[in-house]
Amino acid sequence: MDFLSPYVQQIEKNLSELSLPKSPATLYDPQRYLLETGGKRIRPVLTLIACGLCKGDTQNAIPAAIAVELLHNFTLMHDDIMDQAESRRGRASVHLKWNTSTAILSGDSMYTQALLQVHKIPEDVDYKKVALVFLEGINRVCEGQALDMEFEERESVSIDEYLEMISGKTSALLSAGMQMGGIIAGSESSGIEKLAKLGDTLGLAFQIQDDWLDIVADPDKFGKKTAGDVFEGKKTYLMISLLNSCNKEEKKWLLNCLKNKPLAKPDVDKVIELYKKYDILESAAALKDSYYSEAENILNTFEESGYKQDLKQLIETLKAREY
Amino acid sequence: MDFLSPYVQQIEKNLSELSLPKSPATLYDPQRYLLETGGKRIRPVLTLIACGLCKGDTQNAIPAAIAVELLHNFTLMHDDIMDQAESRRGRASVHLKWNTSTAILSGDSMYTQALLQVHKIPEDVDYKKVALVFLEGINRVCEGQALDMEFEERESVSIDEYLEMISGKTSALLSAGMQMGGIIAGSESSGIEKLAKLGDTLGLAFQIQDDWLDIVADPDKFGKKTAGDVFEGKKTYLMISLLNSCNKEEKKWLLNCLKNKPLAKPDVDKVIELYKKYDILESAAALKDSYYSEAENILNTFEESGYKQDLKQLIETLKAREY
Numbered sequence: 001m002d003f004l005s006p007y008v009q010q011i012e013k014n015l016s017e018l019s020l021p022k023s024p025a026t027l028y029d030p031q032r033y034l035l036e037t038g039g040k041r042i043r044p045v046l047t048l049i050a051c052g053l054c055k056g057d058t059q060n061a062i063p064a065a066i067a068v069e070l071l072h073n074f075t076l077m078h079d080d081i082m083d084q085a086e087s088r089r090g091r092a093s094v095h096l097k098w099n100t101s102t103a104i105l106s107g108d109s110m111y112t113q114a115l116l117q118v119h120k121i122p123e124d125v126d127y128k129k130v131a132l133v134f135l136e137g138i139n140r141v142c143e144g145q146a147l148d149m150e151f152e153e154r155e156s157v158s159i160d161e162y163l164e165m166i167s168g169k170t171s172a173l174l175s176a177g178m179q180m181g182g183i184i185a186g187s188e189s190s191g192i193e194k195l196a197k198l199g200d201t202l203g204l205a206f207q208i209q210d211d212w213l214d215i216v217a218d219p220d221k222f223g224k225k226t227a228g229d230v231f232e233g234k235k236t237y238l239m240i241s242l243l244n245s246c247n248k249e250e251k252k253w254l255l256n257c258l259k260n261k262p263l264a265k266p267d268v269d270k271v272i273e274l275y276k277k278y279d280i281l282e283s284a285a286a287l288k289d290s291y292y293s294e295a296e297n298i299l300n301t302f303e304e305s306g307y308k309q310d311l312k313q314l315i316e317t318l319k320a321r322e323y
Numbered sequence: 324m325d326f327l328s329p330y331v332q333q334i335e336k337n338l339s340e341l342s343l344p345k346s347p348a349t350l351y352d353p354q355r356y357l358l359e360t361g362g363k364r365i366r367p368v369l370t371l372i373a374c375g376l377c378k379g380d381t382q383n384a385i386p387a388a389i390a391v392e393l394l395h396n397f398t399l400m401h402d403d404i405m406d407q408a409e410s411r412r413g414r415a416s417v418h419l420k421w422n423t424s425t426a427i428l429s430g431d432s433m434y435t436q437a438l439l440q441v442h443k444i445p446e447d448v449d450y451k452k453v454a455l456v457f458l459e460g461i462n463r464v465c466e467g468q469a470l471d472m473e474f475e476e477r478e479s480v481s482i483d484e485y486l487e488m489i490s491g492k493t494s495a496l497l498s499a500g501m502q503m504g505g506i507i508a509g510s511e512s513s514g515i516e517k518l519a520k521l522g523d524t525l526g527l528a529f530q531i532q533d534d535w536l537d538i539v540a541d542p543d544k545f546g547k548k549t550a551g552d553v554f555e556g557k558k559t560y561l562m563i564s565l566l567n568s569c570n571k572e573e574k575k576w577l578l579n580c581l582k583n584k585p586l587a588k589p590d591v592d593k594v595i596e597l598y599k600k601y602d603i604l605e606s607a608a609a610l611k612d613s614y615y616s617e618a619e620n621i622l623n624t625f626e627e628s629g630y631k632q633d634l635k636q637l638i639e640t641l642k643a644r645e646y
Contacts, residue, residue: 024469024470024473025473026469026472026473027465027469078427078428081423081424082424082427082428100404100423101405102472104401104404104405104427105401105468105469105472106469107431108401108430108431109462109465109466109469111431111434112458112462115454115458116459116462119451119454119458127450128450131438131442131454132442135435135438135439135442136439138435139436139439142350142428142431142432143347143350143432145428146347146349146350146428146429146432149424150347150348
């Protein structure tokens, strides 16, 4: 996504100039380590674009964008402990490279660093408003993660509950970052509401697409093995749709499989067959497409600008991704 | 400490009216559970008193006081995981009653709830200033906890390093809460600086006293067994002083003991003998007394008021505590 590189370079430059303290090393080294491992920086880019969309100077939104990226990395550090993830972006996860205590505490500190960044927005911006949007976003992220963990223990989850969960886990921070960009640009509340909805919708589209790609993506390009989520018995959009669509006997068999993770290859194959039998993949594709269309419709209500073109192109690129 | 009950009742009333959401239960139930287990509520009481000391209406400082108490409980929830503590205030710690993931995430949410409370301070107070003091306090708490964990792995720790550590771990939140109370009262910066110093000094006094009571307290009243810290091989003020005072041979023996925790009874007895040999207990008592005196001296510079009398009595009570 070369068209985003001016934004990404801004973010990288500012991340490299963060100058977190050297000591205590066990507090700050893991934060540096995780930030250095990169990532696509989509969230902070969206914060900058949202500011530009509302005719603001994107330079003013840089501290908010950095705050969003730090917050995102804090959630990764803690989520990796909860998910017992061994690696992140090709490197050992913090709780394995150091230990769980260090990952907990370093994450807490990274959360604090994110909030301290928000203090750096220009003096004439309503700080309280920006901080509140950010905190409410974080609150939704925590709720989404809690629901995700609860769903893994539950037999029955509705599609609406699943959407509520990913709207917290994935959308909330995109949405908060975009709203922060808009507030910093001095946009009025109707504009902020549109940005909130745009961020939410993009998050939903992206997450459902991710669930769908687990089956349909080219594994070499996707960087994960095909049906990895099924092997892990994860309650994705596909799995929840299947549980809500299949017949009683299939459901009984499926719930039994989910109790014995990881699933065996023949069971995974059977799940994929059931996805096909009940048109689950088509339903997921249609839902993600409808969210992407909704995002595009909202974007079309903004005035023309280079930022609008960039976001349009970003949405098209995300929509077309096959991995 | 009956003279504090009007403050404590205010805090309890407001905590009981927090009305955290019911769902997700795994996110909010642990927070309710920990808040219900009580605690002395010293931190929020000091926030209210600081506001009163500066001639402010303590009602205005209630959200800040609640924020401080929530933040304190967040640190307890995460610290208990790091310390593998099995109980807290006589009940199972959150990570054992639920599990580690729940305690991590519920703690993150409690941190967020604390920050959301700060949004409830009156409109005419400089919110940005209050939020910054709070965040910088939290930052120091994280650094203190990181140093504490690092020191446990290190052979040599200086007294200055130890004081830096407890100034983060114990003083920072007292100090931040008192400053928040002062800012809300509309105090000028010289007043805020005095409150900062007062909170810092009280924290240092309290922590060194706690280390000292580990040996000298009546175990029935203290609620912990005598020399519990020594059995655990903890790097308290006493232990660090001893490592910095004893001869080479004793140091070698001591470091060896600390490598094999918990210590055996005869070794603990020998450590206590060494404390006596090197006047470590007297040195700790003198240091805590000097911090308490410093706190009293700072307090004396404030104008007379009922709040000043209450804080005076609180310091006297803390100073005299034998458990």
